[in-house]
Amino acid sequence: MSDGSQDSAAIRGGLGEGVIAVLRRILEENGREYARHYVLTIVCLVVIGLTTAFVAWITRDVVNEIFVRQRGELIFIISGTVVGVFLVRGLAMYVQAVVLARIGNDLVARYQTRVFDKLMKLGVDYFTEARSGHLAARIAENVNGIRDVLSLTLTALGRDLVSLIGLVFVMVTMDPILSLIVLAVAPILVLAVAWVTARMRSVVRETVELNARVVGTMQESVQGITVVKAFTMEDRLARRIGTIIDDARAKADRLAAITERVNPAAEVFAGLAVAGVIAYAGIRAVSEGQPPGSTFAFITALLLAADPARRLGQLKVNLEKAMVNARMIYEILDMPERQRDRHDAVPLEVSGGAVRFEDVDFSYADGTKVLHGLSFEAPAHRTTAIVGPSGAGKTTIISLLQRFYDIEAGTITIDGQDIAGVTLASLRGQMAFVSQQPYLFEGTIRENIRYGRPEATDDEIEEAARQANAHDFIMEQSAGYDTPVGENGVTLSGGQRQRLSIARAIVRNAPILLLDEATSALDNESEKLVQQALEEVMAGRTTIVIAHRLSTIVSADRIIVMDKGEVVETGTHAELASRKGGLYARLNLLGGGADQPGGHAAETEKERA
Template structure:
């Protein structure tokens, strides 16, 4: 069942509830039976409290049968004790079910998000997504618990009390129940007004929480560019709109209160007035009337709850529907039917007429063809926007090709499982990302079964071991949010260690040393060269000094492969793009060296 955003029929509640019960009901049937038994006990003892009023009035006070006092008092104490324990039992059981449902859907949401393709996350703000999940996952729990509570407790309690009322006085019962039709009409009218504004409130609150989360994550940029006031003004608009939506929800939903109170007051007043008139003209014991009025007053609470249950269900329905919108999002990069496991023997990567676009109007690659031979290093260079990083994304099947194919040892990557494909690849991003946990955890993410010795050896090869051991807790030091406790170069070296420990036959380096100083870059480059010797390595680099020793260099421009060869062959092409890049970077290095020499010469006489 696919739940759209714009459906507004009241009948949607039942399909969503059926889906939730179908997915979860069987697992909790034992717990719900216990909770329902407790609720039935509450309903029975509440009805008993009204029914016993007739005997208290007629038998004890009217006929003065004092010998019944002990039995009646004992029965009342027992009824209240049963109701107390039953209330405790149903509350604890529903809380346990609800908490488990929240945990289950949080896990389910995370697992589903991990299955979605990169394209989903490029069009969805991460902060807003996280806020939406945290807000809306409780909607599933609330729908289940409110449905069970309204049926098993409030509805049964109301039925039991109405039965007491009818047994005591059928005519008075008819007078009391005339409030039903106008109350039902009022609830349905308010629901039509509430549905749209509830959806708007959930949307704006998720945007608000997402913006706050992103502001915290980017606090350094905010302060560096003195953006505090700009963002504060922007947040003020969101906060004011969220407040307005919340106030409107309160105004609409709380209108039910005075309507319910007025109708209940009219019903109770009518019953008391008619009962008083009837008592004045007929001499009959007042016990049945008192029992009826007690049942009527006790029935008001479940009536009020049942009247409000649709209001609360509407809010929970909006939240649940938004969760299912995410869960019903189909992954774009699915494994092909019957996809096999990638078997890497040598590691030769072949790009054959690869074409790709991010949209109908955004073509990126135009028939790219080249071979990255097994055990060799292939560098991909070119200006920004040429499609270098896109090639890496396509090789890892983050997106599907528009045309052509990519093969590893003759196996089309579209015909193998994504898991086996990506397990054969170690990737170092230009922007290293560290996750919650310790330094050791972040390195071991490369290969979960790696031993501590292998983790530390990988850190040594990445020249990270020294600074790691200088941390307060060494390898067990918490990295902070996205490695906030470490420098950019340190994060990058941990990222490189993670790729080293993966021990994959194919290595992808996307500006892997861009965050390092010259000395660290030279040392890490040396370490990378030692592990690149036995792997098929593809390197993206803007600094040509890092790729001069590559076995093959591929030059891209505007999504086209324009040159291919070794460093020596490419620099000999005077009008070539690679040669132009090389001359520009060589000139910058010479100018920097000349300026440094001039500065040192000007300072020398002062030192003497």
């Protein structure tokens, strides 16, 4: 399969070069797979073209032999021949339509699979920049461009070009002079098509993008419907999407107006040609007494040639529409994968799970510096908590450890192995991750837990759910573990979704556990249940906890305090809370509430005030 590296520039280039490059790439990627189907389709299309030409050819004998010379013995022969020709034509049309549809459907499925596989290989940074709804809508529309490019090319070359060549042959055979009259007007149509194509290219892409925005905005509004209702955003969103829809409609109207300008040129061409033929043939028939058969055959061929000529004339226009979508698909497929295995990458081997950051620098794509020479160690089989004010770089540490992004300088090691030199699959396979906002996928509760380890048995899944304090509420569902969760677990509470995500982490049975503020969005009762579940899963594992509530990390073996991308303090809760003027002590004091560390100290300070 071609990686398209040599074709990328040409694909984004001019129309002629781009069309050839895209078509060549599609054929290189799929031609061998569908060779037999293509041959059968082309044979059928050629048959259609030849039978179309035959209909014009036989018109001369119908007129001259039956109506002029009145040869009755030819009536049934010619009629039977016409029936046979149309039968063959009908069968050929059916076969080519079915085969071409199957090829097209298979191509769509194949490229949908390829695009999804590519998206799964792209880094997290790509998805932080791309709107998911817009991306999904664009892909749904773009992927059809691959199918349309091949369908248009095959039908144009196999049916329309053969039909036109056959009909022109009939016309030249019947009357060479009339043929010259017709062909003399053809350059008008060619110039009209070139003019239209040049004007429509940018409009097509804008139309595709706007249509994707419409679908994407609708999808995002449906996904966030509770927020929409809570903040009475219905009217504002309706006005917003109404504006986008109006823009898309205006672009579509403009595209239709530009595209259909070919038709008046084609009609003028046909009108001039037919008028010239009628005038010339009429004068000759009146003055020379010529039989009308050849003229009727010529006119029939001319009229039959109008449709394939028009389609061939519009081929460049229609191909450009399809090419815009095909190019946008290849833009995704050709996108470089920033986080990928090095050629010499080896599997990660975890003995204890000790994690070490050493002089790590990191900036996001927009140039924002997040980490400055960050160094710390998370000992094996111990719990290390990372705290600090918002923007300190806490969550970035979790992302870098999983290699969602690559660092600029320094090293990150696990048991002394640089994670830049190990395979991504083995790296992430040694980690279980629980995020602040748990995500559930379409399917049942059992399937969502099993995502942690596909080979897990039902007994292991249920045991993980028990450890996560989730088994009881699962059994209360309508179908227990086989209950569908709805879109992103909409039928479950936040605490229930979080406990399912913890069960997913437990069933993974990984030596390293990453917790990114896993309880910060929960109420007190849910937090207590989730915290109990976390203590169960943390036992015996190397655990890194990003903490918002200091009460959740009092028992951590080591607490690392960060500020502005740097480590400013390290120690246990007791050590850090006792340091006067320290950042942790201030955060602890500001925590407030009797249920949080420093709560009583905070109350004392208020009393003194």
